[in-house]
Amino acid sequence: MTATAAPPYAAPTVAAGLPGPQRRRRRLPFSPWHLLLVPLALVFAVPLIWLLLSSVMSNAEINRFPPALWPSHIDLGGYRYVLGNAMFPRWFANSLIVSVATVVGNLVLGTLGGYAFARMRFTGSKLLLGLMMATMAIPFQLTMIPTFLVMKQLGLIDTLGALIVPSLVTPFAVFLLRQFFLSLPRELEEAAWIDGCSRLRVLWQIVLPLSRPALSTVAVLTFLSTWNDLTWPLIAINHEPQYTLQLGLTTFQGQHHTQWAAVMAGNVITVLPVLLAFLGAQKAFIRSITSSGLKG
Template identity: 65%
Template structure:
């Protein structure tokens, strides 16, 4: 006979319920091989952070010191008191944010047109557009500078923003992603009376968030780290970006390395934040764009 405890629990003395076994975690040997490589890439960044808290004498000595002998804030103090670093920071933020927003809007419109609208010569036009990616910037920087000068935008933030309003790579990336999306939902919305622009805004763009996030991150990184074009287009200190302002720390006969390290640390922080926020979307968007070509 069953005991009262067995009746309540619904078990019998001759039958026992085995606990589910947990699956064993397998070791991914690729991670074991990639860990030393990741450490190799992290070490220079880690030393840069540590060097920003060193004095110039400790940075310049040989062999180089790996750990600061104390917390020295001379580099950070020089950055914020002897330069226009806050203004340079705001200039970089303004240029990067405008470039990101304009690329998301304009690239989305162009990419959706090439992906969904069929017109004569669309394939040839898209091929010619993509072919311009192979043209190096060194061939176009002088005509671009002359154009900015004729427009009255030389030595202004407008000269940094206007050439970066839209990118061919952004059009290509979003177009490939749009091709991978099913047409059924769009066709149903068109039958219900939605226009092409409403379909793009209300249906396509919400589905394309991974590609949009990837484009935003890549555009931000490119605009934020750009040095060549600001070096050509900007000549006034008030219009310097961060990358251009950091070059002023290195003199002809003397370089303030503690200030260089401190400025690089502050400049790198926004890049790391953007990367951490968008890293999960890279693989998803790039995989989706490879479905159709």
């Protein structure tokens, strides 16, 4: 009986093309989406670049036609004019006070309202939530006059209180925090209730530490809208000592002559806190947006 010959050993064939590590080295070092996002980001950055370049030009260079795309020399006259204005530090402080007070009010009252709508069931809660959300569709131009009359009855016109009180809590803050609270698992709170914690203690020690992304988002968006607001301060404030930055910058523009270098320099100083606030909370902002649709 003859033994059958074993099949010859077949050496592994090399697949066509380059091996895995070399193929990976030939790939782009970044996501292909960057080829679209980088040019798009540059388009959005053009106004900021133009603002920065114009702030170091002279008035004659800014008003020249055709306009200069690059300053012939660095001229800091606009910054000297703005910082030399005696009222500018006061306007900056007013904007900071109004913005910080509004952010704190939205964080505190928005958290309480959002948690109540998310976890507590009471008579008319759904109706009240629907009415609150419906106010988000009402443009500010329709509520401007009633708000002015209420502030006048309270004696707050031409004070910083007229800028703070109407924005202490917004439907957007309550709604955003409610949606985030709904995404948190109830089991964490129920375990704390079994241990004897009250609702406020559960909110402070359990819910709020997990809600930092949503709180950061509310803080940044509230700060942006309040810091850049011009319409309401233009109506509620009449005297320069109570001006905010946005309202004070309008004084550099006259009917016959405009200090464009000062306007540009003032806008650069005004934009800096906004950029720093957004960059500081960027990661938390992205985490809030990505987790807002999740359910625990």
